[in-house]
Amino acid sequence: MKLYHSTASPYVRKVLMTAWECGLASRIELLPASGTPAAPNRDMAARNPLMKIPTLIRDDGSELYDSIVICEYFDSLAGGTLFPPAGEARWQVLRRHALVDGLLDSALAVRYETVARPEPLRWQEWIDGHSAKIDNALDALEREVDALPAAFQIDQIALVAALGYLDFRFASRPWRPGRPKLERWFARLSERESAKRTVPT
Ligand SMILES: N[C@@H](CCC(=O)N[C@@H](CS)C(=O)NCC(=O)O)C(=O)O
Known part of the structure; x- marks a missing residue:
């Protein structure tokens, strides 16, 4: 492949x-x-x-x-363990994945606005609106991170990738303050081999 x-x-x-x-x-x-x-x-x-x-x-x-x-x-x-079979567990994993993916879509939108768009055309309201979505999503994840299932599934994989991306591209806008549970969770999951092999560069 x-x-x-x-x-x-x-x-x-x-x-x-x-x-x-x-x-x-x-x-x-x-x-x-x-x-x-x-x-x-x-x-x-x-x-x-x-x-x-x-x-x-x-x-x-x-x-x-x-x-x-x-x-x-x-x-x-x-053989499939990262996506739960049909049922409530699957809906919850897919919902969380959508939340994390939406966070990422907003992060990319801000990134393109600040890096790809010529400076005179940049739109602050656009950046602020997407930044609010990112913050809301992080706050929602802070509220539910301790209740995540033990199994490392697609929602959690996406979350490691998203938080790593914020560290990589948005270091000047730190996500950790006020979100201690998410910070602890990310530190722990970043030790997985799959996370260590794929750190953004
Ligand atoms: N929903 C897509 C998003 C993929 C995406 O936006 N990738 C970016 C790079 S991080 C890209 O290819 N951007 C180029 C473009 O939009 O033309 C997915 O989950 O694969």
Whole structure:
């Protein structure tokens, strides 16, 4: 399998952490790729019309995207413990995953606004609105982190990737103050092999 990737992308990190958790990392060839909505990676268009990473090329040559789909594919190859079977536990894991992914979508929106958009065109209300979403999501996660199931599943993988991304790209806007439970949880889960192998650079 081949994966269009960047070591800075939190969505790619989620996929690669999943690959490590599933014992599949050695089967994946990494294809460097980059782009922004303002300068999309047109070389990828034939593989993914959205021109985004992560995009997976499977062994039969067919593509899969986006990150959650690739993660569930890896989990299915490995016999599947990262996505609970149908039922309430699955709804809760998918809801938390959506919360974390939404946090990331807002973080990326702020990042593009502050780095990719020309300075005279930057829109402070846009940044403030997305920053409020990030803060609300972090506060919600602080409230529920101690009640997370013991099993390390896709919601928790996404959360490690998201908090790592905030450390990587938003160090000047620290997320830890006022969120001691999340801080402890992140320190503990960052010790997993899958997390250590995929630290953003
Ligand atoms: N919902 C997508 C988001 C992927 C995404 O936005 N990736 C970014 C890199 S972190 C990207 O490829 N950006 C380039 C662009 O939007 O053109 C997923 O979960 O895979």
